[in-house]
Amino acid sequence: MGLISGLLTLPLAPVRGTAWVAEQVLEEAERQHYDPARIRRELEDVEERRRSGELTDEQLEDDLVERLMESRRRTTTRKGT
Numbered sequence: 001m002g003l004i005s006g007l008l009t010l011p012l013a014p015v016r017g018t019a020w021v022a023e024q025v026l027e028e029a030e031r032q033h034y035d036p037a038r039i040r041r042e043l044e045d046v047e048e049r050r051r052s053g054e055l056t057d058e059q060l061e062d063d064l065v066e067r068l069m070e071s072r073r074r075t076t077t078r079k080g081t
Contacts (some may be wrong), residue, residue, distance in 0.1 A: 034071035039064055 032038065043064050049055035 001067060034074055036068060036071050036075075039068045039071060043068070 020023045043061065046055060047062060050061075
């Protein structure tokens, strides 16, 4: 980046910084949300709560299984590219 273009785009620096931070937060949130180990722990928790009678709805378990499948799809896609 040249001196002139650097000076002209200087007022946009806070916007670029904010966008970068937002991208980092999103990447970390997705990494945690689709972490297979975390999903498995949550599934184990759901199963334990179901056994104890605390939980009766299967929707939560279905959502976790979907996340696990999406996690595997993302991992496969990432390795393929």
